[in-house]
Amino acid sequence: MLHRWRGFALGIFAVIIAVGSLTGAMTLLKLHDLQTQKILNEKEEETEKKMAVLKDEMRKATLKLKFNLLILPKQQNIRDLHMKGYPSEYMPEEYVTRLANSGIIVVRHFLPSLQQRIKWPEKNRTITLIGTRGEVPNLHKDPRRPLVQPVPPGTIVLGYGLHHSLGLHNGDKVKLLGREFTVHKCHEERGSKDDYTAWIHLSQAQELLDKEGHINAILALECICQGVEGLLMKVREEIKQILPGTQVIEMGTKAIARAEARAKVGQEAKSAVERERRHRTKMRSEREFFAAVLVPLVMVACAVWIGLLAFNNVRDRKVEIGIQRAIGFRAGQIMFLFLSKFLIMGLLGGLLGIFTGLGLGRWLALVLEDDMEGIATAGELFNPGLLLLCLITAPMLAVISGWLPTMFAIRQDPADVLREV
Amino acid sequence: MVEFKNITKIYDGPEGKVTALDKVSLSVQPGEFLAVCGPSGCGKTTLLLTAGGLLRPSKGQLNLDGSDPYGVSPEMRSKIRARMIGFVFQQFHLIPYLTVRQNILAPSLALPTKKAGQRAQELISSFGLDDRAGHVPAQISTGQKQRTALARALLNKPKIILADEPTGNLDEGNANTVLSYLSQYVAEGGCVLLVTHDVRTAAHATRTLEMSRGQLVE
Ligand SMILES: Nc1ncnc2c1ncn2[C@@H]1O[C@H](COP(=O)(O)OP(=O)(O)OP(=O)(O)O)[C@@H](O)[C@H]1O
Numbered sequence: 007m008l009h010r011w012r013g014f015a016l017g018i019f020a021v022i023i024a025v026g027s028l029t030g031a032m033t034l035l036k037l038h039d040l041q042t043q044k045i046l047n048e049k050e051e052e053t054e055k056k057m058a059v060l061k062d063e064m065r066k067a068t069l070k071l072k073f074n075l076l077i078l079p080k081q082q083n084i085r086d087l088h089m090k091g092y093p094s095e096y097m098p099e100e101y102v103t104r105l106a107n108s109g110i111i112v113v114r115h116f117l118p119s120l121q122q123r124i125k126w127p128e129k130n131r132t133i134t135l136i137g138t139r140g141e142v143p144n145l146h147k148d149p150r151r152p153l154v155q156p157v158p159p160g161t162i163v164l165g166y167g168l169h170h171s172l173g174l175h176n177g178d179k180v181k182l183l184g185r186e187f188t189v190h191k192c193h194e195e196r197g198s199k200d201d202y203t204a205w206i207h208l209s210q211a212q213e214l215l216d217k218e219g220h221i222n223a224i225l226a227l228e229c230i231c232q233g234v235e236g237l238l239m240k241v242r243e244e245i246k247q248i249l250p251g252t253q254v255i256e257m258g259t260k261a262i263a264r265a266e267a268r269a270k271v272g273q274e275a276k277s278a279v280e281r282e283r284r285h286r287t288k289m290r291s292e293r294e295f296f297a298a299v300l301v302p303l304v305m306v307a308c309a310v311w312i313g314l315l316a317f318n319n320v321r322d323r324k325v326e327i328g329i330q331r332a333i334g335f336r337a338g339q340i341m342f343l344f345l346s347k348f349l350i351m352g353l354l355g356g357l358l359g360i361f362t363g364l365g366l367g368r369w370l371a372l373v374l375e376d377d378m379e380g381i382a383t384a385g386e387l388f389n390p391g392l393l394l395l396c397l398i399t400a401p402m403l404a405v406i407s408g409w410l411p412t413m414f415a416i417r418q419d420p421a422d423v424l425r426e427v
Numbered sequence: 428m429v430e431f432k433n434i435t436k437i438y439d440g441p442e443g444k445v446t447a448l449d450k451v452s453l454s455v456q457p458g459e460f461l462a463v464c465g466p467s468g469c470g471k472t473t474l475l476l477t478a479g480g481l482l483r484p485s486k487g488q489l490n491l492d493g494s495d496p497y498g499v500s501p502e503m504r505s506k507i508r509a510r511m512i513g514f515v516f517q518q519f520h521l522i523p524y525l526t527v528r529q530n531i532l533a534p535s536l537a538l539p540t541k542k543a544g545q546r547a548q549e550l551i552s553s554f555g556l557d558d559r560a561g562h563v564p565a566q567i568s569t570g571q572k573q574r575t576a577l578a579r580a581l582l583n584k585p586k587i588i589l590a591d592e593p594t595g596n597l598d599e600g601n602a603n604t605v606l607s608y609l610s611q612y613v614a615e616g617g618c619v620l621l622v623t624h625d626v627r628t629a630a631h632a633t634r635t636l637e638m639s640r641g642q643l644v645e
C-alpha cells in the first residue's frame with residue numbers, strides 16, 4: 007500500500023519537475039519580454055522627453071535666430087568666390103529694389119555691394135575695394151536702426167592693415183584711382199581680409215570700376231527664422247523665385263549646424279534604444295537556447311524516471327496482472343487501468359507543476375534581471391493557454407513514459423505468473 | 428462442459444523439453460465435481476491453466492462449452508474467461524489494496540453485469556464475510572481470504588470453477604467449509620474441476636482421477 011503511494015507520489019513529483027521546468031522556462035522568457043518592454047518603454051520615454059526639451063530649446067533659440075544670406079549672380083562659381091575672396095560675376099543693381107519690394111517678409115535688410123580686387127596705384131598696394139550704399143530696408147518691415155553704417159559719397163572707410171601702414175586717420179584726404187576721398191572711418195584690426203579692404207559709396211565704386219548699374223552681391227542681413235528649420239530653405243527658395251538669375255548661400259550663421267546637432271542627438275538617442283533592444287534580443291535568444299536545451303533534457307530525464315517507476319510498479323504487480331487476466335480482464339482493459347493512473351499522475355503533476363514553474367520562473371527572473379520592481383505576480387503570469395499546454399503535455403508525458411513498461415508486463419504470459427509460488 | 432481431447436503440453440525449459448501433459452483426455456459435465464489427484468510436478472496446474480484458456484496446448488483440442496477458446500482472438504478468450512470460468516488458487520491471489528467487497532466485485536469490471544453489487548452482497552452474506560467486507564486482505568484470516576477468492580470466482584455465475592489446490596493453505600475446518608461451498612455450487616448445477624495432491628480433498632468430489640507424469644491413470 008505504502009509502496010504504491012510512494013511510487014505514485016514520486017511519479018507526480020517527476021511530472022512536477024518536467025512541467026515546472028517547462029513552465030518555468032516559459033515564465034522566465036515571458037518575464038524577460040515584459041522586462042524588455044519595460045526597459046525599452048522607459049528608454050523611449052526618456053528619449054522622447056529629451057527630444058521634447060531639445061525641440062523646445064531649439065524653438066526658443068531659433069525664435070530669435072538670425073541668419074545671413076548672400077545673394078550672388080547665378081553664374082558665380084562658389085569655389086572661385088572662396089578662392090579669390092570676392093565675387094567676379096555681375097548682376098543689375100536693380101535686383102535689390104526688386105527684392106526689397108517683393109514683400110519677402112522674413113528678410114529685414116538688403117545690402118548691395120560691388121567688390122573687386124584692385125591695385126591702389128597711388129599707394130602701390132593690392133586691396134579689395136567694396137562699393138556699398140548702406141542697406142536697403144525691406145519696405146514691408148519697420149525701418150530700424152541701420153545695421154551697417156552707410157559710407158557717405160566722397161568718403162572712404164579703411165581696414166586696419168591699410169590705415170595703420172599708411173598712417174591715415176579720420177579726416178585725412180587720400181587719393182584712389184585719381185579721385186580724392188576723405189577718410190570717414192578706420193576699422194579696428196579684424197584679422198580677416200577686411201583689414202585690407204576699402205569701402206566707398208556704391209555709385210562711386212561703379213564709376214571707378216566702370217560698372218555703372220551693376221553689383222555682384224546682395225547681403226541679406228537678419229533674416230529672421232520663425233523657429234522652423236525648414237524656413238531657412240524656404241527663404242532661399244523664395245529669393246531664387248523672385249530673382250531667377252541668382253543663387254543664395256548661407257553666410258557665417260549657425261542655424262543649419264544647430265538643426266543638424268539636434269537631429270544628431272535624436273539619432274543617437276534612437277540608436278541607444280536600438281542598442282538596448284538588440285542587447286535584450288540577444289539575451290533572449292541566449293536564454294531561449296538554454297531553455298531549448300535544458301527543458302527537453304529535463305523532460306526526457308523525467309520521462310525515463312517515470313518509465314522506471316512504471317517498470318517497478320508493473321513488476322511488483324505482475325501477479326495482480328496475472329489474476330486480472332484469469333478473472334477475464336482483456337489486455338486493453340488492464341492497460342487502461344494502468345495508464346489511467348499515469349493520466350491522473352500527469353494531470354495532478356501538471357497542475358502542481360504550473361505553479362511550481364511560475365514560481366521558479368519568477369524567482370529566476372528576480373535572480374537574473376536587475377531592477378525587477380513591479381514584477382508580475384504568479385497570478386498575473388498565469389494564463390489559460392499555459393494551463394491547457396500543461397494539462398496536455400503532462401498527462402502525455404506520463405502516459406507515454408508508462409506505456410512501454412506496462413505494455414511489456416501485460417504481454418507476459420499470465421500462466422507463468424500463476425503457476426509460480 | 429469442458430472436454431480435453433488428446434491434449435499434450437510440452438514446455439521449452441532451460442534444461443530441454445518437459446512434457447507436462449501427455450495426451451490427456453477427460454471431460455467434466457455440469458453437476459459434476461471432478462478431482463484430479465497427483466503428486467507435485469505431475470502437471471496439475473498445467474491442466475487447469477489449459478482448461479481456463481490461459482495456456483495454449485502443444486497438441487490436441489480443448490472444448491469449452493462447445494467451442495475451442497484457443498481458436499479465437501485473445502480478446503474473445505478473455506471474454507469467455509470472464510463469462511464462464513471462475514479460478515480459485517492455493518495462494519488466494521487477492522488484490523492486496525482492494526477490500527474484500529472490491530475484490531469480490533473485480534470480475535464485474537472485466538465484464539460489467541447487472542446487479543453485481545447485489546450479487547456480491549449475497550455472496551458476502553452467505554460466506555459469512557459481512558463484518559469483513561471493508562477490510563483489505565492483509566487484515567483477514569486465511570480462511571476468509573479463500574472464501575473471498577471463491578466469492579470472486581462465483582460473482583459472474585460461471586459455468587465452471589477451476590480450483591488449484593484451494594485448500595492447500597487452510598486448516599481442516601476452513602478446508603471443509605470451502606469444499607462444502609464448492610459442493611453446494613455443483614448441486615446448484617455448476618461444475619468443478621479441482622486439482623490437488625491431497626486425497627482427503629478429493630473425497631468431496633463426485634469423481635476422482637489420478638494423474639502421474641502428465642498422464643491420467645484410472
Ligand atoms: N515454464 C515451464 N518451463 C519448463 N518446465 C515447466 C514450466 N512450467 C512447469 N514446468 C514443468 O512442468 C511440470 C508440471 O508442472 P505443474 O506446475 O503443472 O506441476 P503441478 O502438478 O502443478 O505441481 P505442484 O503440485 O507442485 O503445483 C513440472 O515438471 C514443471 O517443472
Ligand SMILES: [Mg+2]
Nearest residue numbers: 471472473591
Ligand atoms: Mg501446481
